[in-house]
Structure formats: C-alpha cells, structure tokens
Amino acid sequence: MPMASKFAQDLEQLLTRIQEEPLTLNDLLEETAGASFLLLIALLAAPFLIPVPPGFTTVPCLVSLLLSLQMVSGRQSPWLPDRLKRISFPQSIADPLLKLLERMSHILDNLTRPRLKVLLSHPLAWQLNGLFLTWLTLLLMSPLPFTNPLFSTNILVVTIAILEKDGLLLCVGYGLAIVTTLGLIGIGYLLWQAPQLLPF
Numbered sequence: 001m002p003m004a005s006k007f008a009q010d011l012e013q014l015l016t017r018i019q020e021e022p023l024t025l026n027d028l029l030e031e032t033a034g035a036s037f038l039l040l041i042a043l044l045a046a047p048f049l050i051p052v053p054p055g056f057t058t059v060p061c062l063v064s065l066l067l068s069l070q071m072v073s074g075r076q077s078p079w080l081p082d083r084l085k086r087i088s089f090p091q092s093i094a095d096p097l098l099k100l101l102e103r104m105s106h107i108l109d110n111l112t113r114p115r116l117k118v119l120l121s122h123p124l125a126w127q128l129n130g131l132f133l134t135w136l137t138l139l140l141m142s143p144l145p146f147t148n149p150l151f152s153t154n155i156l157v158v159t160i161a162i163l164e165k166d167g168l169l170l171c172v173g174y175g176l177a178i179v180t181t182l183g184l185i186g187i188g189y190l191l192w193q194a195p196q197l198l199p200f
Contacts, residue, residue, distance in 0.1 A: 007112070007163045008105045010039055011046075015101065018094040025063065026085035029078060036078045037067055041133060042159040043089070048140065048152035050096050057148075059087055061141045064155075068137055071130025112160060116167025129162055129170075132177055139180070150180065 014031060017023060023031070025040075032039040044060035067078050119125065133155060140151040154176050161170035 007039075007042070007160045008101060008108050010163075011042065012098065012101055012105075014039065014043060015094045015098045018089050018091055019098070022088045022091055024086055024088050025080060028089065029080065029085070037071055038159045038163050040064075040078065041067055041137075042156055042163075045137075045140070045152045045155040045159075046097055046100075047093050048148040049100060050093070059084070061137060064137045065134065065141070068130050068133035072127050072134060073130075074127055076126075108160065112164040112166050112169060114165040115169075116171070117165050119167035119170055120162060120165055129158065132158060132174060135181070136177055139184075144184075154180065 010032070014023075014028065017031065028040055028043065029036050041064050044064045047060065048057070063080065063084055066080065066084075070078060122128075136151055136155045136158070140148060140155065154173060157169060157173035157176065161167070161173055
C-alpha cells in the first residue's frame, strides 16, 4: 500500500535500501540529500521503539546529538567525523522498523498535512527545533528506565512535523516535550524531598 506521507515514503526507501545492503552513516547522508538532518535523526531515534541489539544505543544517540547541535548553530548541511561516517546501520533492525512503519503509515497519512506553516518559516525556527531535538536526545541518552519509547516518539513527532511542514503537529511535539520535562522535574523534586522513596 503506497504511503502518502512524505516522511513515511522517504523512511521506507531508506529502510528498504538498508535491507538490501549494509549502509554506512555516510551513505545515509548522501541518500537523504536535503532532508539529511531530520531524516537521519528520525532514523536513529526509531529503533528505540523496538528491542535493539546490545550496545546499539550509544552511537545513534551521539550522532543525533551532534546533528541536533549543528541545527542549533544554524548549519543547513550536516557534518560527521570520518570515524562516525564509516559506522553501518544494522540490517537486522530494518525489517522490524519497516513493519512498524507500515502500521504507522495510516495514522501519519491521516494526521499530517501542511498547517500553521508560519511556525516553521520564522528565521529562528530551525535553531529552536534543533534545541528541542537536542534536549530530547539528551533525555533519550539518560538512564531513566522504560522511557526510551516516549522520548523516541517525541523526537519522531518533531521531525515528522518539520518535514511535513505541519506547525500544529510541531506544537503537539513541543507540548509533549514540555509536559515530559515538567513531569521529570516533579518526580526529581519529590524524590529529593522524600529520599526514602528511592529503591536503595
């Protein structure tokens, strides 16, 4: 079934290519062309929605953090050190991600469309979006148990919104990030006030 969402189409093409042959991060940068930042960040965040091989989590988070910080600095084209460019995306993850994408595509096709594009056309929108993605990536890197799917979903919502020029969905992504952050601050405050609640 063809996917109407540009994000879903582009990500499906990338995952299909990865299924066919191992692709390095440099290959992925070349494949994604103008959408390199966002598609690559989304691709690196998506595996956290499914069980991943041990040791896989560190590199995707570091690369996503580097890319999002470059967005904050205003860069329009991504840069990665040669050592990171040579890292291959695991083929074993491509098949379960494609199946997940197929299930998500109907939702994306019905929910995403160009709206409130003024929120994305502001001169500082790119840097602000990069700042939010940086914060979400830091949360994803944190050792908080059972939170990876939440933070990964939030990253995907923001990247999808930017790629689809959907300002309303972007507001949802921002709102989710703010609510999550406030919730973590609240939990931290409660534990600080009542250390006996800690499991050690």
